[in-house]
Amino acid sequence: MFWTFLTSTIKFSTLFLYGSVGETITEKSGxxxxxxxxxxxxxAIGGCYGVRSYIDSLGSLSQMSGFAVVLVGMICxxxxxxxxxxxxxxxxVTLRCNQNITGLTIxxxxxxxxxxxxxxxxxxxxxxAGRLFSxxxxxxxxxxxxxxxxxxxxxxxxxxxxxxxxxxxVIKRTRVGLNLRAVGENPATADAAGISVGKxxxxxxxxxxxxxxxxxxxFIMDYLTGNIEYGIDTYGWLAVALVIFTIxxxxxxxxxSIIFAALYRAPSYLNIGFTEREVIKMLPYIVTxxxxxxxxxxxxxxxxxxxxxxxxxxxxxx
Amino acid sequence: MRSVTGKESKFDAFxxxxxxxxxxxxxxxxxxxxxxxxxxxxxxxxxxxLVCAIVTVFFEPTAFGTFFTEMFRGTFGTExxxxxxxxxxAILLLIALAVTPAFKMKFWNIGAEGxxxxxxxxxxxxxxxxxxxxSEGGLIVLCLLASVVxxxxxxxxxxxxxxxxxxxxxxxxLMLNYIATALISLVITxxxxxxxxxxxxxxxxxxxxxxxxxYVLNILIVAFVTVLVWVYLKFSKHxxxxxxxxxxxxxxxxxGISVPKVIIRTMIFSGALCGVAGWLLxxxxxxxxxxxxxxxxxxxxxxxxxxxxxxxxxxxITSFLVAxxxxxxxxxxxxxxxxxxxxxxxxxxFFFIIIASEFFVNYKVKFSFSHSKKKVEGxxxxxxSEDDSSDAEMMSDTSQTTDSEAQTNExxxxxxxxxxxxxxxxxxxCDVSTQNKEVTE
Numbered sequence: 001m002f003w004t005f006l007t008s009t010i011k012f013s014t015l016f017l018y019g020s021v022g023e024t025i026t027e028k029s030g031x032x033x034x035x036x037x038x039x040x041x042x043x044a045i046g047g048c049y050g051v052r053s054y055i056d057s058l059g060s061l062s063q064m065s066g067f068a069v070v071l072v073g074m075i076c077x078x079x080x081x082x083x084x085x086x087x088x089x090x091x092x093v094t095l096r097c098n099q100n101i102t103g104l105t106i107x108x109x110x111x112x113x114x115x116x117x118x119x120x121x122x123x124x125x126x127x128x129a130g131r132l133f134s135x136x137x138x139x140x141x142x143x144x145x146x147x148x149x150x151x152x153x154x155x156x157x158x159x160x161x162x163x164x165x166x167x168x169x170v171i172k173r174t175r176v177g178l179n180l181r182a183v184g185e186n187p188a189t190a191d192a193a194g195i196s197v198g199k200x201x202x203x204x205x206x207x208x209x210x211x212x213x214x215x216x217x218x219f220i221m222d223y224l225t226g227n228i229e230y231g232i233d234t235y236g237w238l239a240v241a242l243v244i245f246t247i248x249x250x251x252x253x254x255x256x257s258i259i260f261a262a263l264y265r266a267p268s269y270l271n272i273g274f275t276e277r278e279v280i281k282m283l284p285y286i287v288t289x290x291x292x293x294x295x296x297x298x299x300x301x302x303x304x305x306x307x308x309x310x311x312x313x314x315x316x317x318x
Numbered sequence: 319m320r321s322v323t324g325k326e327s328k329f330d331a332f333x334x335x336x337x338x339x340x341x342x343x344x345x346x347x348x349x350x351x352x353x354x355x356x357x358x359x360x361x362x363x364x365x366x367x368l369v370c371a372i373v374t375v376f377f378e379p380t381a382f383g384t385f386f387t388e389m390f391r392g393t394f395g396t397e398x399x400x401x402x403x404x405x406x407x408a409i410l411l412l413i414a415l416a417v418t419p420a421f422k423m424k425f426w427n428i429g430a431e432g433x434x435x436x437x438x439x440x441x442x443x444x445x446x447x448x449x450x451x452x453s454e455g456g457l458i459v460l461c462l463l464a465s466v467v468x469x470x471x472x473x474x475x476x477x478x479x480x481x482x483x484x485x486x487x488x489x490x491x492l493m494l495n496y497i498a499t500a501l502i503s504l505v506i507t508x509x510x511x512x513x514x515x516x517x518x519x520x521x522x523x524x525x526x527x528x529x530x531x532x533y534v535l536n537i538l539i540v541a542f543v544t545v546l547v548w549v550y551l552k553f554s555k556h557x558x559x560x561x562x563x564x565x566x567x568x569x570x571x572x573x574g575i576s577v578p579k580v581i582i583r584t585m586i587f588s589g590a591l592c593g594v595a596g597w598l599l600x601x602x603x604x605x606x607x608x609x610x611x612x613x614x615x616x617x618x619x620x621x622x623x624x625x626x627x628x629x630x631x632x633x634x635i636t637s638f639l640v641a642x643x644x645x646x647x648x649x650x651x652x653x654x655x656x657x658x659x660x661x662x663x664x665x666x667x668f669f670f671i672i673i674a675s676e677f678f679v680n681y682k683v684k685f686s687f688s689h690s691k692k693k694v695e696g697x698x699x700x701x702x703s704e705d706d707s708s709d710a711e712m713m714s715d716t717s718q719t720t721d722s723e724a725q726t727n728e729x730x731x732x733x734x735x736x737x738x739x740x741x742x743x744x745x746x747x748c749d750v751s752t753q754n755k756e757v758t759e
Contacts, residue, residue: 032488034428087670095677100428100488101624104617105669112662116377119657237496244489274507274515282500285493292493296485305486310426316346 006149013261014160015219019239020253021164022212029204030184030308034103037236038110039084043213044220045117046080047073055125066132081213085205093198096312111233118228130226156218168251184306187313241288247303260284343684355679362675366668378654392649405533407641408540413619415547416591418628419584424564429491431616432498433469437596440468442607449522457523465597466590473589481578499609525602536602548630560584643668
């Protein structure tokens with residue numbers, strides 16, 4: 001029972017992990033992308049259409065290869081989601097629009113497009129594709145204990161953890177990461193030091209959005225095994241919350257996402273009433289607010305939001 | 319200066335390099351004529367409607383011809399629809415008005431959704447526990463008070479932390495939205511024991527129907543609040559103080575405005591208006607409570623307030639257009655059988671285009687193809703004449719960087735006629751020394 005809970009929690013946490021790692025990269029560049037829920041939806045649309053065209057290109061469903069379907073899904077999800085990031089960057093960097101309103105519009109757009117497009121798509125073969133997505137190294141039904149927790153997970157779960165660790169290293173240890181943080185902390189200084197603020201913001205938002213898009217793909221194809229009836233937007237906002245909860249550190253996001261997922265999954269494993277369930281559902285947001293308050297009261301510089309978060313940079317503005 | 323020195327200084331070379339990098343130059347509009355922003359915005363609205371029509375064709379090829387007629391039929395077709403349209407515009411306007419003082423103060427409150435929900439929750443609580451026990455008129459007033467107090471209190475939380483510890487208000491208020499949503503589901507589970515999560519229509523606390531029509535009184539209340547907010551922002555001392563805080567916190571401190579006090583006061587005002595919106599939604603429209611009672615209007619209103627540059631009158635027009643777009647697109651979607659959320663797509667496309675148009679209102683874009691020609695001139699002629707210099711300045715007008723440089727030139731030219739004598743490329747130091755000499759003399 002406990003192992004099953006832990007396994008499903010880690011699986012579910014992947015959704016938050018993709019979203020929050022993507023958003024962390026974006027926010028490190030100074031872009032507060034509130035379009036993340038919409039961008040995750042765009043990733044889901046892209047993934048679904050990618051899988052659809054892959055299935056259509058095959059003669060029969062039995063020819064489907066697990067590697068190919070995951071790869072096609074991921075590429076399409078990345079491209080679609082990055083397109084959302086592209087729109088965001090174009091508006092905020094090139095057109096210097098306000099980030100909050102651009103982000104909120106992208107969320108409205110993405111969520112609406114998600115429910116519209118996915119109600120139109122032909123779902124034949126999605127269950128089989130979903131089975132391939134969620135296939136682990138060992139079978140979850142026959143194993144138990146730590147082996148089940150660690151080795152029955154699907155490819156996208158491992159990829160999420162790998163991306164989180166790589167992102168953490170790149171941001172913390174490399175020149176690119178240093179420049180990225182400089183752009184997010186003080187774009188004017190970064191610009192004076194010869195770092196192209198626009199380029200960094202564009203790339204960070206594109207890559208971040210693409211990664212968040214994997215979250216959408218994961219949710220539809222892997223977690224729900226191809227059942228595309230449910231929306232992602234609520235989880236998207238939790239991913240934004242998670243960025244604050246983990247104080248902008250992608251490696252901590254691995255743990256943070258598991259905590260969030262555990263809070264979300266716990267009610268179905270505990271025998272409790274409706275009211276208690278609602279209290280538990282509220283908890284992730286409350287702890288996020290607490291983290292935000294505590295870091296602002298006692299926080300050192302290293303736990304603060306990037307200083308230029310949410311501001312548009314225009315060189316000639318003083 | 320470039321012309322008189324004869325040689326190009328390092329600075330000029332740098333400017334030329336900058337100009338070479340990009341043929342597109344973006345500069346802030348400083349002296350745009352008054353009609354220009356209006357023309358740009360009207361054009362943007364027209365473009366937005368056309369794009370939405372084209373997008374409709376993408377979903378339903380036959381829909382283009384009927385798009386505009388259906389838009390109007392969905393919004394102005396019957397008396398009922400007209401009132402619905404105005405009510406939708408009114409509630410959007412009310413929430414947009416509520417967030418405006420905060421935005422003017424540069425307090426990025428994106429928690430309007432949650433604040434409206436809290437107002438609605440407080441009102442529903444009053445109806446649930448007091449309905450039938452007090453007189454109907456008293457109940458409505460009590461609901462209003464509870465909504466205003468509840469919503470203002472809810473808004474006060476991030477305001478206090480912002481004022482005291484500078485906690486990031488964008489993220490804080492964003493999180494509070496979802497806490498408010500969860501709070502409503504929680505209260506509903508307490509009220510509705512069956513677990514269905516649906517509170518039926520409550521029979522008490524309905525606002526009176528003017529002329530037998532729903533929403534008419536609501537629209538009048540919003541009109542009244544609009545005037546109130548306009549006066550508050552434009553003519554009151556509070557309105558002045560909050561715009562000073564928004565422009566520059568240091569200026570506000572210097573002239574003796576207590577910034578925390580202004581933040582807290584403005585946010586209470588903002589929250590109170592959100593409370594009124596919640597009250598209208600419960601007592602004047604849906605007569606029930608659910609997590610979707612605000613229906614994303616809190617977010618839409620933020621966009622409206624921002625795009626109207628916090629001007630209540632433009633806000634009213636924008637709200638009306640958004641409501642028209644939403645209702646009209648819903649009708650188009652029903653007729654063409656596109657799908658449930660098409661109106662959200664249409665509204666967001668509308669917003670995308672309006673947001674983009676703001677760029678053209680605030681900035682001017684110039685394409686300069688002349689700099690390569692100028693470069694050749696600079697290389698071939700050692701000593702360019704005075705006429706050429708003004709020519710070069712005109713060309714360099716295309717970029718903001720050289721704009722400011724040209725201005726510096728003018729200033730130098732006026733104040734220091736001796737400039738002409740400086741022949742070295744390091745003329746800047748030369749200028750200063752001549753100038754100093756002149757001053758001492």
